[in-house]
Each structure stands twice: as C-alpha cells, then as structure tokens.
Amino acid sequence: MKYVDEYRDAELGRALAAEIVATVEPGRHYKVMEVCGGHTHTIYKYGVDDLLPANVELVHGPGCPVCVIPMGRVDDGVAVAHEEGVIFTCFGDMMRVPGGDGTLLEAKAEGADIRMVYSPLDALRIARENPDREVVFFAVGFETTAPSTALTLMRAKAEGVRNFSVFCNHVTIVPPLRALLESPDLRLDGFIGPGHVSTVVGARPFEFIPADYGKPVVISGFEPLDLLQSVYMVLRQLADGRCEVENQYKRVVPYDGNPQALAVLAEVFELRPHFEWRGLGFISHSGLKLSEAYRDFDSELRFAVPGVRVADPKACQCGEVLKGVIKPWECKVFGTACTPERPIGTCMVSSEGACAAYYNYGRFARERVVV
Amino acid sequence: MERTEDHVLGLIERVKSKPLRFRDEQITMAHGAGGKATLTLIEGLLAPAFGIDELADAAAVGELAVTTDSFVVRPIRFPGGSIGELAVNGTVNDLAVSGARPLALTLSLVLEEGLSADELRAEVEAIARAAEAAGVRIVAGDTKVVERGRCDSMYVTTTGIGRLDPRAQLSPSSLRPGDRILVSGPVGEHGTAIMLARGEFELDAAIESDTKPLWPAVDALLDAAGDSLRCVRDATRGGVASVLNELARASGVAIVVREAQVPVHPAVAGACEILGIDPMYVANEGTLVAFAAPEAADDALAALRSVAGCEAAAEIGEVKTEPPGMVLVETGFGGRRVMDMLVGDPLPRIC
Numbered sequence: 001m002k003y004v005d006e007y008r009d010a011e012l013g014r015a016l017a018a019e020i021v022a023t024v025e026p027g028r029h030y031k032v033m034e035v036c037g038g039h040t041h042t043i044y045k046y047g048v049d050d051l052l053p054a055n056v057e058l059v060h061g062p063g064c065p066v067c068v069i070p071m072g073r074v075d076d077g078v079a080v081a082h083e084e085g086v087i088f089t090c091f092g093d094m095m096r097v098p099g100g101d102g103t104l105l106e107a108k109a110e111g112a113d114i115r116m117v118y119s120p121l122d123a124l125r126i127a128r129e130n131p132d133r134e135v136v137f138f139a140v141g142f143e144t145t146a147p148s149t150a151l152t153l154m155r156a157k158a159e160g161v162r163n164f165s166v167f168c169n170h171v172t173i174v175p176p177l178r179a180l181l182e183s184p185d186l187r188l189d190g191f192i193g194p195g196h197v198s199t200v201v202g203a204r205p206f207e208f209i210p211a212d213y214g215k216p217v218v219i220s221g222f223e224p225l226d227l228l229q230s231v232y233m234v235l236r237q238l239a240d241g242r243c244e245v246e247n248q249y250k251r252v253v254p255y256d257g258n259p260q261a262l263a264v265l266a267e268v269f270e271l272r273p274h275f276e277w278r279g280l281g282f283i284s285h286s287g288l289k290l291s292e293a294y295r296d297f298d299s300e301l302r303f304a305v306p307g308v309r310v311a312d313p314k315a316c317q318c319g320e321v322l323k324g325v326i327k328p329w330e331c332k333v334f335g336t337a338c339t340p341e342r343p344i345g346t347c348m349v350s351s352e353g354a355c356a357a358y359y360n361y362g363r364f365a366r367e368r369v370v371v
Numbered sequence: 372m373e374r375t376e377d378h379v380l381g382l383i384e385r386v387k388s389k390p391l392r393f394r395d396e397q398i399t400m401a402h403g404a405g406g407k408a409t410l411t412l413i414e415g416l417l418a419p420a421f422g423i424d425e426l427a428d429a430a431a432v433g434e435l436a437v438t439t440d441s442f443v444v445r446p447i448r449f450p451g452g453s454i455g456e457l458a459v460n461g462t463v464n465d466l467a468v469s470g471a472r473p474l475a476l477t478l479s480l481v482l483e484e485g486l487s488a489d490e491l492r493a494e495v496e497a498i499a500r501a502a503e504a505a506g507v508r509i510v511a512g513d514t515k516v517v518e519r520g521r522c523d524s525m526y527v528t529t530t531g532i533g534r535l536d537p538r539a540q541l542s543p544s545s546l547r548p549g550d551r552i553l554v555s556g557p558v559g560e561h562g563t564a565i566m567l568a569r570g571e572f573e574l575d576a577a578i579e580s581d582t583k584p585l586w587p588a589v590d591a592l593l594d595a596a597g598d599s600l601r602c603v604r605d606a607t608r609g610g611v612a613s614v615l616n617e618l619a620r621a622s623g624v625a626i627v628v629r630e631a632q633v634p635v636h637p638a639v640a641g642a643c644e645i646l647g648i649d650p651m652y653v654a655n656e657g658t659l660v661a662f663a664a665p666e667a668a669d670d671a672l673a674a675l676r677s678v679a680g681c682e683a684a685a686e687i688g689e690v691k692t693e694p695p696g697m698v699l700v701e702t703g704f705g706g707r708r709v710m711d712m713l714v715g716d717p718l719p720r721i722c
Contacts, residue, residue, distance in 0.1 A: 001641055010705045045649075047706015096714070109399040118572050118646075224704045329379040336382075340714075351714065359383060361697075361709050 007223030008046070016228040017051040023235045030056045031187055031324050032234050035177065036194035037064030037350065038222050044352045046224040052231065059324045060347075060354050062176050062280060063194055065141040066094050067346040067353065070276040071310035073169055074099030077138050080167060080303050081112040087130060088114045089123040090138035097349055098342065100310035104138075120152035120166075127156070127164035136299050137166050144196040146170040146288060147261040150268035153294050167299035168289050170269065173197050174205055175286035176277060180323060181213045187324040190234040192227065193219035195249040200265075202257025203247045210243040221249040268294055276309075279318025279345030313337060318345030321354055328358040335359060391415040405609030405654075406713025428605070429469035431535055436471035438462060439530040447494065447524050449568040451560075451579025455497030457656055458527040460582050461607065463505045466531045467586040468603040468659055470539025470593070473505055478512035479528040484519040494525065505584035507531070536590075540598040546622035550601055550690040551668035553661045555588050555681045556581060557634040558611050559650030561657070563642050574645060576638040583657035588678045592661055595674030599667035604660045609713050611687075612651040614660045615698045616712045623695045628688035628710065631703040652713050662690065 024030060034040060040060045043049055049058050062068060074097055081088035081104065088104070095105045095116060108114040113133075117123050120137050127135035139149045149166060156164045173194060180186060193206050198219045206217045216237035220230035230248045237243060247253055268291055275287025290298040299305065312318075316338065317331040328334050328347065338344040340356050347355035393415030401408040413426045429438035440462050447454040463473040478498065482491065502509055561580040566572070585605065592600050604614040611633075619626045628651075635643075635650050643650045657680070663671040668686060675684040698710040 001637065001644065004644070008704055010703060013704050044708055046702045046704040047700075047708045048704070050706035051704075105399050105401065106397070109397050116571070122571075224706075327376075329376050330374070332374075335379055335386075339386075351711075360711060 004223070007221070007225045009225065012225055013051055013228055016225065016232055020056065020228070020232050020235060021053050023232065023239050024053060024056060025239075026055070028055060030189050030235065030238070031059050032056065032190050032192060032231060033059040033061045033188050033324075034192040034220070034227070035061040035063045035173070036192075036196065037067065037352075038196060039192055039194070039220060039227060040064065040350070040352045042222050042224055042227055044357075048224050048227050051228060056231065056235070058231070059188060059322070060352070062180070062277070062322055062346065063142065063173065063197075064346065064350045064353070065145070065171065066091070066097050067349040068171065068176075068277045068280070069094070069097060069140055069169055070278045070312070071098070071100040072276070072308040074104070075101050075308040075310065076305045077167060078102065078104060078107045078112070079306050079308070080136055080299060081107050081114050082110075083134070083303055085133050086113065087126055087133050087135045088112060088138065089117045089126060089135060090114070091118075091140065092116045094138060094140055100308065120149045121155075124152050124156055124161060124164055127161050128159075131163060133163060134302075135164050136303075137164070138169065139166050140169045142171055142173050142194070142197045143200040143265065144194075146269065147200060147264050150264040153268050153290070153297055154264070156297060157294065165297045165299040165302050166290065167305075168269070170288040171275060171277070171286055172271075172288065173201070174208075175283045176280060177209065179280065179283050181209065181215070183319075183323055185320075185323065185325050188215065189238060190216040191218070192230050192234065193217045193245070195219055195221050195226075195253060198247075198249065198253040198257070200258050200261045203245050203253060203255045204257070206245050210245060214243055216243050216246075218246045219249050219253055221252065267291065277346075278349065279312055279316055279347065280322075281312070281319075313344055316344045318347050318355075321345075321347050328355040331355070401714070403608075404713055405607070405613050408714070409609075410712070428465045429471065429531075429533075431469075434535055436466055436469050436533045436535050437530070438465040438469070438533075439528065440465060442527045442529075443523065444565065445523050446568055447490070449580055450564050450577075452582040452656070453494060453497050454525065454527055455494035456501040457580075457582050458529045459498055459501035459505055459507070460584050460656060462529040462531040463507055463533075464585045464605045464657070464659075466533035467584070467589045468605045469533070469535075470541045470589065470603070471533030471535045472590075473507045473531055473533045473584075473586055475508050475510045475532050476502065477530045478509050480512070480514045481522055481526040481528075482514065482516045483522045483524050484516060486524055490524070494527075498527075501584075505586065536593060538593040538597055539600070541600065541602050543602050543604075543618050543621040545601045546618055546624050546662055546690050547601070547664070548624060548690050548692045549665045550662045551665055551686050552615075552626065552628070552688040552690070553663065553668070553672055553675060553684060553686050554606070554611060554634065555585070555659045555661070555675055555678075555684045556657070557636045557639065557683055558606065558655060558658060559639045559643060559653035560636060561655050562610070562653035563639045563650070565654075566646070567642060572646065574642055576642050578636065578638045578642065581655055581657040583680050585657060585659050588659060588675055588681050591674040591678050592663075592671050596663050596667040596671040599664035600671065601662040601664065603662075606655045606658050606660050608654045610650070610652040610654055611658075611660055612649070612698065612710050613713055615710065618662070619698050620696045622690075625691040625694055625696075626688060626698045627691050628698065628700045630700050632685055633687045634683045634685050651710065
C-alpha cells in the first residue's frame with residue numbers, strides 16, 4: 001500500500017533500533033508508557049518491542065476507549081437496547097466488552113436489535129430509514145471520535161430527526177493522565193502521546209506533563225516506524241537532560257489542534273463533574289455529556305436509563321499495573337476472579353492489555369523468546 | 372499460600388488444560404465464527420454426546436470419505452460467486468483436504484416463502500455448473516419451504532462422498548518440526564468480498580470470492596509429495612490463522628509464520644487495513660493450507676503453482692518445537708507476535 005508501507009520498512013526500523021541502543025545507558029531500566037490503545041495495537045501487531053533493547057520497556061496505558069467503559073455503563077446500554085422499539089447501534093469492538101451482566105453481543109442473541117456501525121452517521125441513516133423506531137448510538141471514545149458524534153448530532157438537529165439519540169460515553173484524555181501522574185508510586189520515565197487525540201486537541205494540552213511532573217512527552221503516529229522514532233525521541237530527551245512536548249506526528253498533528261473540531265465539541269458537549277473509568281475509579285471532569293442545546297438527543301434523558309453502578313472489586317489493581325508498580329500476576333484477582341472470559345479491569349478486557357496478554361501467553365508475553 | 376509467579380502460572384495452566392466445557396446460556400454469533408467459542412461448542416457439547424474426540428470435517432467409512440456442511444451466507448449472491456456455488460465447493464473441498472477424490476453430493480434446500488423463482492433458478496443452475504466443474508454428481512436431495520422471515524432467502528446443505536486416495540497419509544497430529552507450510556493462493560478474499568457486499572461499510576473495492584474446487588490442488592500436492600504431505604486444510608471460517616492454531620494444538624508443535632511471505636491481494640489488504648481486521652482471520656472458500664516434510668516442500672510448492680487458480684501459492688512458514696501449541700508470526704517489520712485463536716467474529720475496531 002503506497003504511503004503506508006513506507007512507514008513499515010524493516011531496514012529503517014533496524015537503523016532506528018540501533019540508534020536507540022546507542023542512546024540508552026546500559027545499566028538503566030526505562031519505562032515508557034504509550035497512552036493510546038491504537039499505539040498498543042501497532043506495537044503488538046508488528047512486534048515493535050522486539051526491536052527494543054531489553055532495558056527499554058513499553059507500558060500500555062489507559063487509552064483504549066472501549067476497555068475503559070465501566071461495567072455499569074455497559075449494563076445501562078444493554079437495558080436501553082432491550083427497550084421496546086429501540087435499534088441500538090455501536091462500534092464493533094464495543095460489542096464484546098462485558099458489563100456486570102453480559103455483553104451487547106449476548107443481548108443481541110437474546111433478541112435486542114443491536115447493529116454494528118462504522119460511523120455515527122450510519123446510525124443517523126438508520127434512524128432516517130426507520131422513522132417508527134428509536135435509534136440510539138452508543139458513543140464511546142476520546143476527543144478522537146467525539147467530533148464525529150458532535151457533527152452527527154448537529155446534522156440530526158438541523159434535519160429535525162426526532163427518533164435519534166446518543167448514549168454518551170465520550171471521555172477526555174488529560175484527566176486520567178493527570179490521575180496517573182499524581183500517583184506517588186508512578187514508575188514511568190516518559191510518555192508516547194496519543195496521535196489521534198492530538199489531531200483534535202493538539203500537542204499543547206500535554207505541556208503540563210513536562211512542566212508539572214518532569215516527564216518527556218512525544219506525540220506519535222501509528223505506524224511502527226512512527227513508534228520506534230517516538231521511543232527514540234523520548235530516550236534522546238532523557239539522555240540530553242531535556243523534558244518537553246515534542247511532535248513526531250507533524251504530518252497530521254498541528255500543535256494547537258483542529259480549531260473547527262474543538263468548536264464543534266464545545267457546542268455539543270459539556271464536561272460531566274466526574275466519570276467512572278474501568279479499573280481506575282471516578283476521575284473528575286473526565287467525561288462528556290450532551291450540552292443543554294442538545295438535551296433532546298440525550299438517551300439518558302429520553303429513556304429510563306437504570307444508572308447501574310457496578311463497583312470494580314476492590315482487589316482489582318489495574319491502576320497499579322498501568323502505573324508499572326506491579327506485574328499482572330501480582331494482582332490479587334489475576335487469573336482467579338479476573339480472567340479473559342470474565343474480565344474485571346481494562347488490562348484484561350483488551351486482548352492487548354497487559355493482563356490478558358500475560359494470561360494467554362504467560363512468560364512468552366514478557367521474555368521475547370527467541371525461536 | 373504465597374503468591375509467586377510460578378504458582379500463578381501453574382494455576383492458569385491447570386485451568387487451560389482442562390477439557391473445554393460448554394457453559395454458555397445461549398448461542399451467540401461467536402459460536403459460529405470458527406474460533407474459541409465454536410471449539411467449546413464442539414468439544415464441550417457435541418463430541419462428548421456422540422462419543423467421539425472431535426467433530427471432524429470429513430470421516431472415513433471404509434474406502435470412502437463422507438462430509439456434510441450447511442451454507443447460510445448473506446447476501447446469497449456476491450462478487451465472485453453465490454450460495455449455490457459455495458454449497459458445492461465447500462463440501463467437495465472438505466473431501467479434498469481429507470485426501471478423498473469427490474464423487475457425489477446430496478443436496479438439501481430450505482427455501483423462504485416469497486423467494487423469487489428467478490433467484491432460485493439461478494442458484495440451481497449455479498449448483499449444477501459448480502458440480503460439473505468439480506466433477507461430482509448430485510445424486511439425492513430434499514426440499515423444504517418455511518414461512519417468510521423464518522430463514523434468509525435460502526439455506527443449502529450438501530453432503531459429500533469421496534473415494535480416499537491411497538497416496539494420502541494425512542493427519543492433523545502428524546506435523547513435525549521442520550515441516551514447511553504452504554498456502555494455495557492469496558488469503559482473505561471470500562470473507563472480505565462478503566463483508567463489502569453486505570454494504571454495511573461504505574467501502575467499494577474490486578474483490579471477488581475465491582470460491583473454487585480444491586481437488587486439483589490436492590491431487591497435484593499428492594503427486595508431488597506423496598506421504599511427505601502431512602496435512603491439508605481448507606482455510607474457511609476463521610481463516611488461515613484458525614487452521615494453524617488447530618493444527619499446532621493437535622500436533623503439540625509451534626508454528627512460525629513469516630508475514631511478509633503471505634500472499635494478500637492489495638485490495639484485500641487495503642479493506643482489512645481500514646476495517647482493522649487481520650486477513651489471516653478472514654474466511655476463504657478456495658484456499659488451502661498444506662504441510663509438507665522439508666525435503667518435499669519445494670516440489671509440492673511447484674506442483675501447487677502449476678494448478679490453475681493456484682499460481683500465487685507460497686511457502687509462508689515452518690513448524691518448530693517451542694512453544695508447543697502456539698502460532699507465532701514474524702512480522703514484516705522484524706518483530707514477533709502470537710497469532711491466537713479467534714475469540715469471536717472479527718469485528719471492525721475503532722481503537
């Protein structure tokens with residue numbers, strides 16, 4: 001694929017890997033967190049960490065938007081999906097995320113009309129085509145996907161589509177990062193910043209990480225060479241004694257973000273006082289809801305959403321795993337109460353999460369066995 | 372008890388090594404996707420009830436092999452084929468990869484009230500044409516009609532009978548370290564063509580189903596490799612990845628795939644890239660995976676490439692010893708990853 005394969009060139013990868021080896025201090029162990037689930041996917045898909053020296057460890061962050069949805073919100077979604085006359089729409093990877101009482105995939109098997117869409121606009125189209133049904137879109141995602149939900153709502157309002165509403169679970173990236181950084185036992189040396197989110201919000205919102213917490217940040221693209229280069233840039237900052245926000249993904253990310261997208265977000269959404277994150281608990285000002293101007297399209301007002309709260313078992317130590325404080329197997333519920341079949345925390349929900357990978361592949365996941 | 376890493380890993384191993392049990396409260400689409408849930412259904416419910424070890428694709432009865440398969444594809448016509456053609460090729464291919472030359476089929480049709488006669492006629496003709504191309508006769512059959520809404524246009528079930536070829540010594544548990552892995556053509560075309568034909572994603576691409584009979588390919592492999600041909604599988608639902616996982620488990624070996632050598636049509640690669648799906652997990656309907664002893668592999672590959680429709684056949688990897696039961700991918704970028712069994716249907720991802 002032209003313009004894609006160029007970013008997957010193995011030879012350039014080896015050259016970058018050699019530069020990384022030349023940059024690190026041999027006796028020092030480095031932990032760098034990639035914040036975004038998309039980055040985790042690239043690292044896993046291409047085996048990017050196999051190209052890193054053993055003393056550079058990538059820690060998978062809290063940025064998988066479907067994995068962080070708490071169980072109660074999934075249960076709420078399932079309840080709405082079961083309401084008479086409702087067509088419930090969501091992204092494909094949301095279908096398998098377990099709530100306290102099953103997944104959307106299971107609700108579909110029980111007879112709920114749940115349809116997978118690729119864009120919120122598809123949900124709006126379904127609403128237009130089914131004027132006698134109530135069409136609900138299960139909105140998830142960071143600032144990356146929120147603008148497309150916002151544009152869909154603006155269009156629905158302009159067209160006067162009355163049978164369409166949004167069950168809003170959009171979240172914002174900065175508050176969970178701050179929550180992680182506030183932790184006194186954090187063991188991270190630097191961050192790979194989220195590229196897709198930054199196309200909307202820009203690189204500037206991450207300036208607090210070097211300024212307040214003394215950790216370097218490099219906003220990264222999603223191809224394997226992007227990630228290797230970003231790891232190199234973080235390590236270079238550490239070697240040079242620098243600490244700043246750098247933008248590796250300049251071909252897409254403007255430093256100040258996308259003003260149009262930000263304006264759309266400001267019109268359609270407002271911050272919730274707090275929002276629950278799977279495995280991380282409640283985080284202030286970390287979730288979005290529909291603004292007053294769009295309240296008519298808010299599924300939470302249109303339906304009797306039960307507002308289920310399913311507390312994460314106290315023993316779940318997702319936060320500690322994310323912060324790099326403990327290994328997955330050291331968590332008290334790992335492999336017993338928390339398994340890939342019945343996951344509790346976000347690290348087990350995502351097949352690429354640290355705990356799920358460790359459960360499935362054991363030592364192989366960690367030791368980079370040479371075959 | 373003290374919680375050490377060994378203790379925890381031992382605990383997980385014990386859980387994993389237990390026979391699969393079917394505990395689900397209801398059937399979901401995942402049970403039909405060919406991955407872990409399907410395996411649980413077969414090994415946890417069906418096989419034990421019938422007192423057999425596994426529900427094999429085809430079984431030997433004397434010198435004959437018998438197999439059966441149902442076809443429920445939506446839409447029934449898609450670029451490169453239709454349900455009728457699929458119903459013939461799917462069943463003759465299950466025979467072929469078991470080392471049996473297809474002889475005859477029975478045909479059972481479940482038709483939905485309101486199905487147009489033209490559509491039915493087109494499918495009956497497609498069945499006749501595909502049977503002729505595959506060298507089999509339709510020898511018996513049955514028809515049923517159900518009320519509108521009780522089935523999706525039409526469902527087709529075919530049962531196939533073939534004659535076991537004396538050259539074939541195929542077994543899923545016969546893989547040995549050093550064996551080479553071949554695929555007969557580009558992967559992921561059928562499943563991608565179907566996904567796009569459903570029109571749920573606003574994507575257009577010139578991708579056609581690969582549906583075709585595979586006996587000529589198996590025949591050529593047997594000619595070239597004889598009993599050095601260890602095992603052949605039709606990479607249908609769950610794709611090449613699922614076949615490799617099943618066989619790694621059955622033989623207690625590791626499998627290493629060199630991703631850069633896996634043939635993928637550029638349009639399939641593009642569509643899968645956009646949808647976030649790995650073509651190795653996408654269904655094929657005319658592509659086989661073959662394992663050959665190292666000394667026979669080059670001849671086997673040359674023979675495969677000489678078969679019409681298999682010109683793009685390729686060697687994609689090798690059987691190793693460690694870690695047993697696992698499939699590893701050497702990525703084009705120079706890293707490695709585990710290619711696990713599918714957990715449910717491959718779903719497009721936003722994340």
